[in-house]
Amino acid sequence: MKRSFILILVVTFVSAVFSGCATVPKKDYAAFQAADPHSILIIPVVNRSVDVDAPDYFLSTLSIPVAERGYYVFPVDMVKHLLENNGLSDADLVHNADTMKLCSMFGADSVLYVCIERWDAKYMLITTKVTVDFDYKLKDCKTGDVIWTERKAMVYSPQQSQSSGNPLADLVAMAISAAITKGVPNYMPLAHQANAEAFAYPKGGGLPAGPYLPEHKKDYDQQKK
C-alpha cells in the first residue's frame, strides 16, 4: 500500500506539471487593457526551424485556443489564401508588412504574430528529444504597439517507463521507440500543449478574457494576486 501511495503522488505531480498548472511571474497588462481588442487576426507563422511544413501545421493549432479565450478570431485559412492572392505568399513578407495596413485590410482590432524558433527532433544514441519553441506577439491595430508577448518551449523525450527486467531488451525497446519518433516525429501534441500554456490566464500569463467570456474586463486584477 505504501508503494501505491508513492506512485500516486509521483503521477499526480507529473501530470500537474504537464497540464500547465504551474504559476508564472506576472506581466504588465496596462497596454493590453488600454487596447481592449475584440478581434484577433492570426497571420501565417514565420519559420526559423528547418522543417518546411512546420508553419502550416502550427497555424492549424492557433485558432481554437485564442477563440476560446473569448475573442473573434478571423478564419486563418481564408486569411492565408487572401494574403497569398495579394502577393504576400511568404510569412516573412506578412510579418514585415505595415501592421495598420493589415488591420484595415481585414478590419481587425489586433494581429497575432507567431514565430517558430524550434521544431526539431534530436536523435541521441538510444532516445529522441523532440523540441518546439514558439514566440507569440500581439500587436494593437490602433497604435501598432506590442500589447502582449509570450515565449513557450516544450521538450519531449520518451521515458523508459516500463522495464522488462532485462536491460538488453529495454535498450532495444528504447531504440525502437526512438526510431519511430525519429522517423515520424509527432510535434502536434507538444504544439497544442505550448499554446494551452501560452494563452492560459491568469496562471500562465496568457490572454485575459475577451468580450465573449463573462469575465471580460473583470479578470484584469487576478494577475496581480
Add this chain to the structure above:
Amino acid sequence: MAKRTLPLFVAFVMLLMLAQGCAPSRKYAWGGYDADLYSHYKHPQDREAHLEHLQEYVNNAEAEDRVPPGLYAEYGYCLYELGNIDEAVLYFEKEKAKWPESNVLMEKMIRNARRQQENLRRPSSMDSSQGQEETK
C-alpha cells in the same frame, strides 16, 4: 497480480481526472476543425474532403447553437474556391450576422463573390475569368 494493478489503476484514474480538471470543456462546437486544417495542409489537393468536413462541423455546431468564430467564413471560402458562389455568399452573410467583428472582411468577400459571378455569367469573358478564379 491484482495487488500490483490496483495502484496503477488508481493512479491512471487520478491522472485522467487531473487532465480533465485542467482542460475544461470548450465554449464552441469546433468538431475536428484543427485536425481537418492540419490534414488540409498535409494533403492540399483533397479539397472535397476538406469541404465535406467543414460542412459537417458547421451543421453540428448550428444544431448545438455553438458556432465558433470563423467557421462559417472558412466553409464559405471553401465553397467559393470550388466555384459554388451562391452558397459561398450565404455563409459569408451568416458569418457577418453572427460576428459583427467580421463585417469589413465579409463585405469585401461578398462583393468579390458577386463580381466573380457576374464575370462568369458574361459569356465573352467566360474563358478568361475561369482562368483567373484562383488568383481573385
